[in-house]
Amino acid sequence: MSRPAPARDLVGTAVSLVLLALLFGAALIPWWPIYESGAFVLCAALAVVAGLGIGVVGAWRAWPAWAVAVAVASAYVVLGVPAAVPSRTVAGVLPTPAGLVDLLTGTALSWKQLVTVAAPVGSYQTLLVPVFLLTLTGAAVAATIALRTRHPIAAVLPPAVLLVAGVSLGVVHEQFAAPAGLAFLAASVAWLVRDAIAKRRALGGARRVEAALADARRVIGASAILAVALVGAAAVAVAVPMPQRTVIRSELQPPFEPRDLRSPLAGFRTAFAPEVEDRPMLEVTGLPAGAGLRIATLDTYDGVVYSVGGDDGSALSGRFTRLPYRLDQSDAVGEAAKLDVTVLGYDGVWVPGAGLLERIEFHGPRQAALADGFVVNDVTGAAAVRGGLEPGDSYTAWSVVPEPVDDVSALEPGTSVLPPGADAPEELVRRLDEWAPRGGTPGERLAAVVAALHDEGYVSHGRPGEEPSRSGHGLDRLAELAADRPMIGDGEQYAVAAALMAREIGFPARVVVGYLPDTDADADVQTAREPLVFRGGALQAWIEVQEAGGAWVQIDPNPEVREIPERQPDEPNVVSRPQSALPPPEERTPVDDLGADPAPAPDDDDGADDPWLVVLGTIALVLGVLLLAALVLASPFLAVIAAKARRRRIRRRAATPKARIEGAWEELADTAADYGIRVPPGTRAEQAASVGGLDAVVLAGVVDHAVFGPGGPREGDDDRAWASVDELRRRFASDAGPRRSLAAAISLGSLGGYAVSRRGARA
Structure with missing residues (x-):
């Protein structure tokens, strides 16, 4: 290499450094959506300045290549913790021993973690390490090429590599x-x-x-x-x-697999056991009036159990990613809500919330462990934490909650396609035709179904002293619910029955398990933003349907708790006479088309599902x-x-x-x-x-x-x-x-x- 350029042409060197800084600034633009944090700007700027400085000093002092490499490694160790692992510093400047360990391990491990965590990631753990390492090394190499070689034009290559890396590791x-x-x-x-x-x-x-x-x-x-x-x-x-x-x-692939967990609806009745019913579960402040506190959102029904995410794992609702910073919910429709939640007696992997989660912040002694194990699904807003919540945990969640529905009859179906599932039993379809005859609008038919469930349904959890009511929400239990006079069940059956009938009408529908305020006093507390305590017996299941605007709105199909009349004789089977003329074909809906197409014949198979293709x-x-x-x-x-x-x-x-x-x-x-x-x-x-x-x-x-x-x-x-x-x-x-x-x-x-x-x- 020749004698350093800075000693001969200070102005030319300064111009070159400014242009190189502009190149790296442009190359770092694709990295912004990954972090969206001021810590990223500080980290990148420090890496560019340090790398270019090492290149200038190396050219001025005519360092050999190994000396430049040692200088880069030293700068990485000295500056890496305050720049890339700011949570492990003293006063934001001095690295701690734990910070140095995280920095060195993050050199190899943070790359995989960066692409498995939901963006933006902010300054979470060691996720700033990749951009700091690439930028520091690239800036030093680019300055060395520009100032010490006969082909300074090649200095454009290191920032080009940084640009491509940002595009590859970034988000859409x-x-x-x-x-x-x-x-x-x-x-x-x-x-x-x-x-x-x-x-x-x-x-x-x-x-x-x-x-x-x-x-x-x-x-x-x-x-x-x-x-x-x-x-x-x-x-x-x-x-x-x-x-x-x-x-x-x-x-x-996402790191969290909800299909391995038991469906929250399958254990619905355990909340009404004598030792659990009156136990305080959660204390919540800031829950919007009329909204429920969701535990889990279920969108797949196989005829036996309503679960999360589909049997084959292909449904987007079953894909959970880590959330170290926040989600962009700027396109969501609804009311911004800030929920302060304290866990009292609740324990489970599902993190209670409302609407679409934007950001969450854990508190208490387990803050770091909870944040590290937290995962969220942006499609449903459902969230979970590895290892589960425990009494004493607390957190603050910022969400966007859809407005309550005033008039169900005015709704029009949305266009989301849910995982295919079992069809409603014949008894339930007959009840649907009885309550909501064909010919009305989808919203009018859905409103009629909800009103009929409120009017004709009665609540019993099957506890000693109550009217017998079998648990479960399989097809046989739903057929029994529809055929019984009076209709007796609880949220487990009513929510699933309402979801199946809503899908028959044409609405994308799913079941939600959570806690619902059920008294006027609770509504007053919500309005005043005072703490609202949910006990075990407040557990409920309801449905969400998607309206034409794309929002998922909450509908509670559960009847009020009231005295149950005596059972009536079973309704005899009705044998209908054949009609003299065939009725016109019914209008198909997006939900009807989910599982209606027959399997293609062997000759029709175009190989679209061939994994090689x-x-x-x-x-x-x-x-x-x-x-x-x-x-x-x-x-x-x-x-x-x-x-x-x-x-x-x-x-x-x-x-x-x-x-x-x-x-x-x-x-x-x-x-x-x-x-x-x-x-x-x-x-x-x-x-x-x-x-x-x-x-x-x-x-x-x-x-x-x-x-x-x-x-x-x-x-x-x-x-x-x-x-x-x-x-x-x-x-x-x-x-x-x-x-x-x-x-x-x-x-x-x-x-x-x-x-x-x-x-x-x-x-």
């Missing part, structure tokens, strides 16, 4: 894609211009005014190339239909995204190559032979400038001698005769001139080798228009 956030790409493109072109200007000044031999004019033309040309690249990239983004971006995070499709998608990213990154270089090709074509196809011959000489001068060959002032013969080779001398003679000779150029002189230029270009490429030839092809040297030969070569 289209609003940051275009700004990141365009900002990095602009910074890259600025670096190319800086490199070309530095090379121009290193050649020497030109007067100061000519150099200034050449630099001005260079900046104008680079700006034009940037404009072309930006317009082209925007046109591609608009014209090409892009599939949903796939990143590493979107392909990883899925793998090949994923590979093709990833390759396509990488190819598009490569084209965007390469667009400045491709624009330079295209500009030179257009210039060469214009010269070669000039209107007159004389112009074509002069264009050939200008092409030779530009080619020599791109390869770093200095063409001194003088006659064309002298300049040809400096370039070397018989072809250059022949070309100089042809040009001189065409310009100064009597009668102008001879026939065929223009073809001979361009043949000489082509041969010289091949010779330059052969002597320089592939790497220098590529550098010459993308060099901006000839685009500045400073070749000495154009400014008055003498005959």
Whole structure:
């Protein structure tokens, strides 16, 4: 490596460092959606400053490569804890021993954790380590390349790697894609211009005014190339239909598996045991009026048990991810709520909440363990914590809770597709037709069903002294509920029956298990934001249906607790007479279509579910995204190559032979400038001698005769001139080798228009 540049050109070094900082700033844009925290900005800025500083000092002191590597490792250890693990510091500055251990272990382990935790992650645990390590190392390498090598243009590669890593490890956030790409493109072109200007000044031999004019033309040309690249990239983004971006995070399996847990609805009756019914379970402040405190949301019914997430695990409601910071609920419709929850007697993995969770903060001695084990499902808002909650735990949850429904009959069904499940039993369908005859709107039929359950249903938990009522919510139990007179059950049966009938009507519907305020006093407490204590007997099950706007609204189908009349004789089976005319076909709904299609015949199987096709499709998608990213990154270089090709074509196809011959000489001068060959002032013969080779001398003679000779150029002189230029270009490429030839092809040297030969070569 040469003597350090900072000792010779402080201004040039400062400009290079500013441009490198801009490159890294643009490359860090895709990382913002991962963190969305001020700690990320501080961490990235510290890494850029430290890395560039190490590169400058290493160039100034002429450190060997191993010394630069040791300096980077030392900076990582010294600055890593306050920058990347701020929770393990003293006064936010001094690292603790535990912080150093976390930093070193996070060097290897934080990468996997980063893509398995729900974004944004903030400064959670050691998740800032990847961006700090990549940025620190990349900045040091980029500064070293820029200040100590003969190819400073390659300093654009480390920030490019950081950009690609941010896209790969990040989240699907289209609003940051275009700004990141365009900002990095602009910074890259600025670096190319800086490199070309530095090379121009290193050649020497030109007067100061000519150099200034050449630099001005260079900046104008680079700006034009940037404009072309930006317009082209925007046109591609608009014209090409892009599939949903796939990143590493979107392909990883979630860490929490709810299918391994017992359904909360299966143990519904245990809450009404004498020793549990009056036990205080939860103390809640801030629960909106009319809202229930949800424990779990169930969307899959197999005819025996209502559970979470589908039997095959494919349903989005069964995918839980870690939440170290917050979820973006800006598109959710409802009322913002802040819930303060204290666990009294409740214990279980499900974390009670309301609506769609935005952020949660645990308190107490188990705060760190609870935060580390917390997972959430953004589709349903359900949350859980590994190991479960215990009495004494507390937390604050910020959520968006849908507004209560005033008029169920005005609802229209939403479009969500839930996991397919068992159909409602025949007895329940007959009750549906009795309560809500076909012909009304879906909302009117649903309102009629809820009203009938309230009017005709009676509550019994099957405890000693109560009317017999069998537990369970399988199809046989629901058929028994529909056939009994009077209808007797509890939330376990009424919620499942209401959900199945709502789906028959056309509404996407799911069952929720949680706690419902059931007295006017509780409603007054909710309004006054005073603590509300839920006891075990307040456990309830209700349903949520999706309306046309996309919101999931709460509907309670449970009848009030009242005296149960004597049982009536079983209703005899009704045998209907065949109708003389077939009724018109019923209108199908999205829910009807979930499981109605018969399995395709063997001949109809197009292999859409073939796992190999899925793998090949994923590979093709990833390759396509990488190819598009490569084209965007390469667009400045491709624009330079295209500009030179257009210039060469214009010269070669000039209107007159004389112009074509002069264009050939200008092409030779530009080619020599791109390869770093200095063409001194003088006659064309002298300049040809400096370039070397018989072809250059022949070309100089042809040009001189065409310009100064009597009668102008001879026939065929223009073809001979361009043949000489082509041969010289091949010779330059052969002597320089592939790497220098590529550098010459993308060099901006000839685009500045400073070749000495154009400014008055003498005959």
